[in-house]
Amino acid sequence: xxxxxxxxxxxxxxxxxxxxxxxxxxxxxxxxxxxxxxxxxxxxxxxxxxxxxxxxxxxxxxxxxxxxxxxxxxxxxxxxxxxxxxxxxxxxxxxxxxxxxxxxxxxxxxxxxxxxxxxxxxxxxxxxxxxxxxxxxxxxxxxxxxxxxxxxxxxxxxxxxxxxxxxxxxxxxxxxxxxxxxxxxxxxxxxxxxxxxxxxxxxxxxxxxxxxxxxxxxxxxxxxxxxxxxxxxxxxxxxxxxxxxxxxxxxxxxxxxxxxxxxxxxxxxxxxxxxxxxxxxxxxxxxxxxxxxxxxxxxxxxxxxxxxxxxxxxxxxxxxxxxxxxxxxxxxxxxxxxxxxxxxxxxxxxxxxxxxxxxxxxxxxxxxxxxxxxxxxxxxxxxxxxxxxxxxxxxxxxxxxxxxxxxxxxxxxxxxxxxxxxxxxxxxxxxxxxxxxxxxxxxx
Amino acid sequence: xxxxxxxxxxxxxxxxxxxxxxxxxxxxxxxxxxxxxxxxxxxxxxxxxxxxxxxxxxxxxxxxxxxxxxxxxxxxxxxxxxxxxxxxxxxxxxxxxxxxxxxxxxxxxxxxxxxxxxxxxxxxxxxxxxxxxxxxxxxxxxxxxxxxxxxxxxxxxxxxxxxxxxxxxxxxxxxxxxxxxxxxxxxxxxxxxxxxxxxxxxxxxxxxxxxxxxxxxxxxxxxxxxxxxxxxxxxxxxxxxxxxxxxxxxxxxxxxxxxxxxxxxxxxxxxxxxxxxxxxxxxxxxxxxxxxxxxxxxxxxxxxxxxxxxx
Numbered sequence: 079x080x081x082x083x084x085x086x087x088x089x090x091x092x093x094x095x096x097x098x099x100x101x102x103x104x105x106x107x108x109x110x111x112x113x114x115x116x117x118x119x120x121x122x123x124x125x126x127x128x129x130x131x132x133x134x135x136x137x138x139x140x141x142x143x144x145x146x147x148x149x150x151x152x153x154x155x156x157x158x159x160x161x162x163x164x165x166x167x168x169x170x171x172x173x174x175x176x177x178x179x180x181x182x183x184x185x186x187x188x189x190x191x192x193x194x195x196x197x198x199x200x201x202x203x204x205x206x207x208x209x210x211x212x213x214x215x216x217x218x219x220x221x222x223x224x225x226x227x228x229x230x231x232x233x234x235x236x237x238x239x240x241x242x243x244x245x246x247x248x249x250x251x252x253x254x255x256x257x258x259x260x261x262x263x264x265x266x267x268x269x270x271x272x273x274x275x276x277x278x279x280x281x282x283x284x285x286x287x288x289x290x291x292x293x294x295x296x297x298x299x300x301x302x303x304x305x306x307x308x309x310x311x312x313x314x315x316x317x318x319x320x321x322x323x324x325x326x327x328x329x330x331x332x333x334x335x336x337x338x339x340x341x342x343x344x345x346x347x348x349x350x351x352x353x354x355x356x357x358x359x360x361x362x363x364x365x366x367x368x369x370x371x372x373x374x375x376x377x378x379x380x381x382x383x384x385x386x387x388x389x390x391x392x393x394x395x396x397x398x399x400x401x402x403x404x405x406x407x408x409x410x411x412x413x414x415x416x417x418x419x420x421x422x423x424x425x426x427x428x429x430x431x432x433x434x435x436x437x438x439x440x441x442x443x444x445x446x447x448x449x450x451x452x453x454x455x456x457x458x459x460x461x462x463x464x465x466x467x468x469x470x471x472x473x474x475x476x477x478x479x480x481x482x483x484x485x486x487x488x489x490x491x492x493x494x495x496x497x498x499x500x501x502x503x504x505x506x507x508x509x510x511x512x513x514x515x516x517x518x519x520x521x522x
Numbered sequence: 523x524x525x526x527x528x529x530x531x532x533x534x535x536x537x538x539x540x541x542x543x544x545x546x547x548x549x550x551x552x553x554x555x556x557x558x559x560x561x562x563x564x565x566x567x568x569x570x571x572x573x574x575x576x577x578x579x580x581x582x583x584x585x586x587x588x589x590x591x592x593x594x595x596x597x598x599x600x601x602x603x604x605x606x607x608x609x610x611x612x613x614x615x616x617x618x619x620x621x622x623x624x625x626x627x628x629x630x631x632x633x634x635x636x637x638x639x640x641x642x643x644x645x646x647x648x649x650x651x652x653x654x655x656x657x658x659x660x661x662x663x664x665x666x667x668x669x670x671x672x673x674x675x676x677x678x679x680x681x682x683x684x685x686x687x688x689x690x691x692x693x694x695x696x697x698x699x700x701x702x703x704x705x706x707x708x709x710x711x712x713x714x715x716x717x718x719x720x721x722x723x724x725x726x727x728x729x730x731x732x733x734x735x736x737x738x739x740x741x742x743x744x745x746x747x748x749x750x751x752x753x754x755x756x757x758x759x760x761x762x763x764x765x766x767x768x769x770x771x772x773x774x775x776x777x778x779x780x781x782x783x784x785x786x787x788x789x790x791x792x793x794x795x796x797x798x799x800x801x802x803x804x805x806x807x808x809x810x811x812x813x814x815x816x817x818x819x820x821x822x823x824x825x826x827x828x829x830x831x832x833x
Contacts, residue, residue, distance in 0.1 A: 092541035121806040159694065161675040162668050164721045171541040173719055189696040299538055313554040318587035326586060332551040332700070337537070361550065361582040369537050373550035373583070386558045410696045424701050427558065486701045493682070493705025495695040 091299050096175040096190035098214040099200030104231045108269035115276035118165035160190050169295045184458035185410040187217050196225040203236045206246045213443040219257035226262045234268040240284040258506025308336030309482045310390040311426030328375035334481035337369040343393040347472040353380040387428035389472045399470035406504040407463045409455040411496045416454040422488040431468040438462045475502030549716040550583040556661045559704045563661035567593040569605040570779035572665030592619040596650045598642040598781040599626030600760040608737040623649035640761040641784045651687035663714050669721040679718050685709035722809050730795040742775045742790045753786025777809040
């Protein structure tokens with residue numbers, strides 16, 4: 079990185095993205111190449127990798143050692159869990175959720191994709207779109223990751239043939255579009271040789287698009303908030319009770335979606351009481367308007383009962399509250415999730431008791447077929463679940479809001495995180511999954 | 523100080539947050555989640571830049587009310603006097619309560635033994651974990667960042683520790699969206715890392731933007747140092763220099779603040795925040811690689827210490 083001024087550096091935006099790829103697709107090499115060629119690997123880190131590679135009898139530095147951080151991972155040569163990596167260019171900062179491609183891929187990819195705005199899906203140019211590619215596309219679609227990059231890797235092994243790339247890109251884009259992935263960018267690369275990762279390839283004159291890094295630097299990071307439902311989950315009530323601030327009562331939280339303005343009429347859920355926003359403090363500074371994902375403190379005109387777990391929403395755009403939640407879930411714990419299971423459900427800042435009423439279907443990611451009434455979901459399973467909550471919850475459809483449409487299930491006995499949940503329909507696509515023709519389920 | 527929520531350049535949206543605003547907002551969210559869900563949290567505060575930024579975020583998160591947490595410092599007995607002075611001044615300025623767990627006490631009582639290499643960092647684990655147990659802290663904020671070290675790259679924001687304060691990287695809870703799970707059994711606690719997603723450069727840029735005061739050892743100054751294992755260590759009663767090591771006066775600064783026996787200074791003429799930021803942006807060494815001896819002990823040094831309960 080060149081020496082730029084503080085102002086110029088801090089004006090950059092942040093992009094969170096996740097990688098997905100199976101064992102031999104070259105994911106570690108791509109990640110290593112991105113870090114290395116963007117000059118994010120520093121001398122002492124590279125020396126450590128060289129030392130470790132040499133002590134294992136390897137000839138060159140093994141870039142996978144940059145990312146395999148745990149003793150067991152190095153000993154077994156596998157990647158156990160999601161790791162987060164950081165790199166920067168003068169244009170943007172990046173948080174990379176580096177997800178392993180091994181057996182436990184589904185829950186790991188779901189974890190990585192939950193906070194990602196972009197997914198890089200790798201395929202081997204020699205193999206094309208395979209089952210694993212379809213799984214990755216399906217997870218990206220389920221998690222509603224706004225952007226997908228198809229990185230067709232190992233182009234050097236197919237003589238940098240345009241026709242090979244074009245066929246794979248076409249097949250993948252058709253499949254992803256059918257699933258409702260909003261935007262697919264296909265890029266032909268060789269992670270090993272460095273083609274089109276950071277630097278444009280001299281071997282593929284026929285490709286006129288961006289390199290992987292260039293695309294990561296320029297993809298838009300936020301949506302048009304004017305069309306978002308505004309949502310503020312109350313985290314904490316700030317009451318100084320000091321001589322200076324005897325009556326200050328602020329509702330602190332991170333705006334989950336949309337924008338809030340001073341003077342706006344708002345409703346507190348689940349109570350349904352209505353008031354107006356008297357003021358907004360943006361970490362100590364009063365502002366007229368605030369938006370996602372700012373952490374703010376809201377002051378209300380009327381002295382009504384508001385506490386942690388409540389949701390502040392515009393009165394004209396309030397979600398319905400319900401005790402019956404139907405969702406697509408990914409089970410992330412080793413012990414299975416069964417019908418009748420008593421759990422805790424954390425939605426926003428509210429945690430309530432809940433019971434699993436039904437598991438209508440399990441989804442096979444390979445072909446998106448449905449297995450009806452599987453009885454239980456085991457680790458890495460994705461399925462539809464009906465949950466009854468002890469108290470009404472103001473949930474949105476995950477399609478409308480990734481933050482207020484998501485929840486986790488927790489085992490009340492030992493606190494284990496059991497399941498990741500997404501409220502409403504699974505895919506944005508017209509009809510790939512439809513498990514409840516009677517339609518007694520979700521209604522927004 | 524620049525304005526708090528400037529729209530970032532290079533985007534098509536007026537609502538895009540700059541990366542520092544995004545990181546700040548996330549850090550504040552984490553502090554408020556802990557305040558909302560735990561009974562007795564504490565902030566690990568060493569007087570180093572990361573814990574100083576943590577405290578700054580906590581002050582902003584609960585303003586105009588006071589920070590609803592106390593502070594805990596693990597004093598190795600070999601701390602830099604300038605840093606201890608900064609610590610005490612900060613505690614007083616904000617009306618906070620400070621707990622101190624003292625490594626020297628443990629050595630004096632014969633519970634811990636001085637190591638042959640004189641390094642006291644590994645000795646911090648026992649005083650820390652015993653203090654957590656005796657004060658019944660259920661959430662312990664640490665300034666650890668995932669960019670520091672590859673074992674840390676695997677650390678969760680909410681990281682459950684068992685009754686022996688141990689970390690088991692294979693049994694971590696998946697962390698989904700921003701739905702942090704703070705459930706724990708009695709005796710267990712959760713380590714919380716609000717700066718997980720920050721890099722060293724982010725920390726320095728944020729310090730500059732917010733105008734946060736730091737201990738002076740972070741800026742270039744003349745100091746009596748001697749060379750050991752490729753680092754400049756401060757001469758002092760803690761045990762240096764030894765035979766064959768000679769003291770010289772150099773213009774140096776510190777990139778990290780820790781135990782004097784294992785925290786090295788770097789040659790630098792960066793006397794201002796801007797100069798420090800320029801220097802770090804151009805550096806080809808990580809801060810730990812440049813200045814921490816204890817991380818070089820083995821390939822898994824950090825992981826092994828974290829497993830035992832170290833921060």
